[in-house]
Amino acid sequence: MQMPAPDASVLSRKDQIVSRLQGVLPANAVISDIAETRAYECDALTAYRCPPLCAVLPANTAEVAAVMKICHDMGVPVVPRGSGTSLAGGALPTADCVILGVAKMNAVIETNYPDRYITVQTGRTNLSVTGAVEADGFFYAPDPSSQLACAIAGNIAMNSGGAHCLKYGVTTNNLLGVTMVMMDGSVVEIGGAHMDAGGLDLLGVICGSEGQLGVVTEATLRILPKPEGARPVLMGYDSNEVAGQVVTDIIKAGVLPVAIEFMDRPCIEATEAFAKAGYPMCEALLIVEVEGSDAEIDAQLALIMEIAAKHNPVELREAKSADEAARIWLGRKSAFGAMGQINDYMCLDGTIPVSQLPYVLRRIGEMSKEYGLGVGNVFHAGDGNMHPLILFDANKPGDLELCEAFGADILKLCVEVGGCLTGEHGVGIEKRDLMHVQYDPADLEAQMAVKDVFDPKWLLNAAKVFPLDASENRRMAGGR
Amino acid sequence: MTPQTEQDLSDLIKDARDPLSIRGGGTRSYAHVAGDTVDMRAMSGITLYEPGAMTIVAKAGTPLSEINTALAAENQRLAFEPMDHRALLGTSGEPTIGGVVAANISGPRRISVGACRDFLLGVRFVDGAGNIVKNGGRVMKNVTGYDLVKLMAGAYGTLGVLTEVSLKVLPNVAQTGCVLIHGLDDAQAVVAMSAALGSPFEVTGAAHFPQNMDGDPVTMIRIEGFDASVQYRADRLRDLLKPYGEVTVKIGDADGLLESWDRVRDVHAFAGQPGDIWRISVKPSDAAGLVAKLGAKAVQYDWGGGLIWALTDGGDMRARIGEVKGHATLIRGTAAPVFHPEPAPVAAISAALRAKFDPRNILNTGLMG
Numbered sequence: 001m002q003m004p005a006p007d008a009s010v011l012s013r014k015d016q017i018v019s020r021l022q023g024v025l026p027a028n029a030v031i032s033d034i035a036e037t038r039a040y041e042c043d044a045l046t047a048y049r050c051p052p053l054c055a056v057l058p059a060n061t062a063e064v065a066a067v068m069k070i071c072h073d074m075g076v077p078v079v080p081r082g083s084g085t086s087l088a089g090g091a092l093p094t095a096d097c098v099i100l101g102v103a104k105m106n107a108v109i110e111t112n113y114p115d116r117y118i119t120v121q122t123g124r125t126n127l128s129v130t131g132a133v134e135a136d137g138f139f140y141a142p143d144p145s146s147q148l149a150c151a152i153a154g155n156i157a158m159n160s161g162g163a164h165c166l167k168y169g170v171t172t173n174n175l176l177g178v179t180m181v182m183m184d185g186s187v188v189e190i191g192g193a194h195m196d197a198g199g200l201d202l203l204g205v206i207c208g209s210e211g212q213l214g215v216v217t218e219a220t221l222r223i224l225p226k227p228e229g230a231r232p233v234l235m236g237y238d239s240n241e242v243a244g245q246v247v248t249d250i251i252k253a254g255v256l257p258v259a260i261e262f263m264d265r266p267c268i269e270a271t272e273a274f275a276k277a278g279y280p281m282c283e284a285l286l287i288v289e290v291e292g293s294d295a296e297i298d299a300q301l302a303l304i305m306e307i308a309a310k311h312n313p314v315e316l317r318e319a320k321s322a323d324e325a326a327r328i329w330l331g332r333k334s335a336f337g338a339m340g341q342i343n344d345y346m347c348l349d350g351t352i353p354v355s356q357l358p359y360v361l362r363r364i365g366e367m368s369k370e371y372g373l374g375v376g377n378v379f380h381a382g383d384g385n386m387h388p389l390i391l392f393d394a395n396k397p398g399d400l401e402l403c404e405a406f407g408a409d410i411l412k413l414c415v416e417v418g419g420c421l422t423g424e425h426g427v428g429i430e431k432r433d434l435m436h437v438q439y440d441p442a443d444l445e446a447q448m449a450v451k452d453v454f455d456p457k458w459l460l461n462a463a464k465v466f467p468l469d470a471s472e473n474r475r476m477a478g479g480r
Numbered sequence: 481m482t483p484q485t486e487q488d489l490s491d492l493i494k495d496a497r498d499p500l501s502i503r504g505g506g507t508r509s510y511a512h513v514a515g516d517t518v519d520m521r522a523m524s525g526i527t528l529y530e531p532g533a534m535t536i537v538a539k540a541g542t543p544l545s546e547i548n549t550a551l552a553a554e555n556q557r558l559a560f561e562p563m564d565h566r567a568l569l570g571t572s573g574e575p576t577i578g579g580v581v582a583a584n585i586s587g588p589r590r591i592s593v594g595a596c597r598d599f600l601l602g603v604r605f606v607d608g609a610g611n612i613v614k615n616g617g618r619v620m621k622n623v624t625g626y627d628l629v630k631l632m633a634g635a636y637g638t639l640g641v642l643t644e645v646s647l648k649v650l651p652n653v654a655q656t657g658c659v660l661i662h663g664l665d666d667a668q669a670v671v672a673m674s675a676a677l678g679s680p681f682e683v684t685g686a687a688h689f690p691q692n693m694d695g696d697p698v699t700m701i702r703i704e705g706f707d708a709s710v711q712y713r714a715d716r717l718r719d720l721l722k723p724y725g726e727v728t729v730k731i732g733d734a735d736g737l738l739e740s741w742d743r744v745r746d747v748h749a750f751a752g753q754p755g756d757i758w759r760i761s762v763k764p765s766d767a768a769g770l771v772a773k774l775g776a777k778a779v780q781y782d783w784g785g786g787l788i789w790a791l792t793d794g795g796d797m798r799a800r801i802g803e804v805k806g807h808a809t810l811i812r813g814t815a816a817p818v819f820h821p822e823p824a825p826v827a828a829i830s831a832a833l834r835a836k837f838d839p840r841n842i843l844n845t846g847l848m849g
Contacts, residue, residue, distance in 0.1 A: 351621045355532055447628060452836060
């Protein structure tokens with residue numbers, strides 16, 4: 001993984017930069033000691049590490065603005081950081097950057113139930129947004145697996161999804177407005193508590209821009225009334241093809257479950273050994289969850305079970321109680337942990353058209369043999385978002401590189417069948433150099449033109465998302 | 481000018497010396513600007529439809545009716561319920577899917593399932609320099625690079641001319657129910673609609689008419705789904721809403737129920753009436769207070785109060801309502817700019833984006849600012 005060489009002129013001015021930052025922030029909010037900056041050297045993509053020049057932890061929009069203005073004036077790159085849970089290296093520092101962490105900014109600013117929104121500082125964690133409203137019967141819908149730890153700032157940067165977005169959408173569908181600090185330190189308000197943009201949909205392009213357009217400090221989020229109840233069914237099949245057909249038939253029957261999760265045999269075996277959820281040993285397992293009142297759930301599940309039964313399941317299990325529901329979800333929720341018990345793994349995130357599921361799984365199986373690396377598949381089957389987990393040994397020389405090459409081949413396959421490189425994790429550095437596979441130069445130019453408008457000097461998280469050769473002229477022109 | 485292909489359109493834009501007026505079905509007269517007309521209707525046809533994946537891809541000039549017919553055959557629909565402007569604006573022609581997307585047109589169901597932009601998975605377009613650009617794709621979850629898809633929805637062709645769009649579709653509903661509350665004033669109606677929308681009963685439409693056709697106020701709450709489910713939720717909502725006023729429940733197409741939601745969607749109440757027509761988006765709890773300041777001849781509330789349609793006597797209504805957290809668009813009338821003026825820092829970003837995507841300022845020049 002190549003990163004641009006750090007700017008020597010920035011490195012040489014470290015003391016001066018730190019001193020200016022200390023002038024606008026409390027003493028404990030500027031971290032410049034080399035030992036302490038190591039805490040910020042990576043995110044959840046731990047294979048790549050680089051301590052930043054320094055890290056700052058502002059407490060509000062005004063402090064963020066002051067930091068940005070200094071960095072802009074002094075030509076210092078900034079890398080924003082939520083909770084550091086990115087699997088794509090979105091918060092990976094460069095040696096010449098200031099890490100701007102939003103962790104201290106976790107207040108709830110306003111809760112409004114009649115208009116169904118909450119305004120929070122963006123350092124607040126995803127789950128604690130729901131925590132702030134659930135006693136009143138509401139929740140915040142996007143639910144990435146890391147929701148206990150991940151920050152709303154990072155959710156907005158990556159347009160995070162989750163298991164339940166088949167029904168509720170991803171972050172961009174639940175974001176109403178932001179307060180954002182631009183690279184030059186100016187503050188803009190985009191959107192608000194009302195619906196849709198009156199002019200260009202700037203909010204739409206800010207969400208998912210991986211911290212490259214500005215630092216979002218406050219966000220107004222749509223909250224929804226909690227459903228009366230939810231219950232899953234579990235079904236096991238002898239082949240991926242059949243399981244894929246069941247997914248298609250459910251969708252075509254007019255039922256819209258909140259979640260359709262898929263696991264293949266390697267994943268089932270690993271999770272059974274780890275979590276002992278009582279899953280059947282089969283080629284493909286589906287968990288389908290629906291919502292509503294008890295009677296509504298019964299009616300929907302009856303329809304789903306009827307479809308499932310037509311395809312000769314090896315197992316069909318309906319949760320009759322909260323306890324049984326929890327057991328059905330147990331294995332799925334422990335899947336990543338279970339795979340981690342076996343080995344180091346790399347988690348991919350490509351999306352494919354649902355119809356291509358059997359073909360893609362077959363090809364992944366073939367490639368697994370060619371590369372000699374195991375792979376398990378967990379999958380948001382309703383929306384085609386795959387999570388192949390490639391197993392490798394980080395201590396074995398060359399294994400990481402082999403794993404990355406395998407991963408790249410899987411992602412190329414996703415694009416080839418009409419899908420994309422990343423469904424919810426983001427590009428970061430991880431998929432940066434594969435962007436050429438999905439996008440032509442003109443497509444990338446159009447995206448980079450947006451960054452030119454928001455951050456003309458390319459100081460903000462600039463070495464991410466776009467292949468370095470594609471962004472080189474712009475980064476150089478900006479002094480990067 | 482009638483481009484037949486994306487390449488035609490690219491050549492045409494590259495060669496253009498004067499402003500171009502981009503036209504789909506031509507049913508939204510407020511979005512017409514001066515310039516050589518580029519008629520997109522020749523670039524038409526559904527290029528891919530996978531019902532099992534809930535996705536449809538179509539060229540921009542495809543008539544909306546053709547898409548609706550194809551979806552209906554598989555018991556699916558465009559869930560964002562795009563409005564038809566023809567009756568309201570007295571226009572003719574066939575709405576196109578490109579026009580729907582370019583204007584981010586959404587109906588009453590926007591309040592529950594989202595707007596057109598929320599269902600838009602991918603676009604192809606030609607920018608103001610003639611570059612052919614694609615963004616997004618045809619899968620439901622995609623965070624690969626910047627989301628220009630959202631930026632193009634609602635850009636009214638000012639950043640580029642759409643050539644192909646891909647959309648997420650949803651299953652059709654088996655049954656529709658409606659809970660009607662009679663006799664509420666505007667403020668009470670918004671409170672009642674908020675109670676309904678804040679309940680777990682999955683309300684998919686919440687509209688209020690201060691004057692129904694018989695002259696009395698009526699508030700309409702819609703629920704959709706399987707038969708038993710609609711009946712159950714209608715009963716629960718009736719109990720929930722009783723404290724607000726007299727409540728009646730209708731299930732199925734009794735008394736033209738479905739058509740009445742079409743009339744909400746298409747703002748039929750204002751059709752043929754003289755005056756200016758405004759479309760105002762605010763948070764619901766601001767709506768009644770704002771309407772009190774409007775001095776409108778008639779209003780209609782949708783989106784639980786978050787969307788106000790107002791018929792006024794003319795002049796720039798925005799001056800009368802003062803600072804508003806939201807936006808007002810002039811759908812019919814000439815007294816003011818069509819789009820709500822943006823705060824200076826936001827306007828600067830929008831202008832800079834237009835300058836990047838349309839450096840010669842030839843695409844629907846002046847429409848959005």
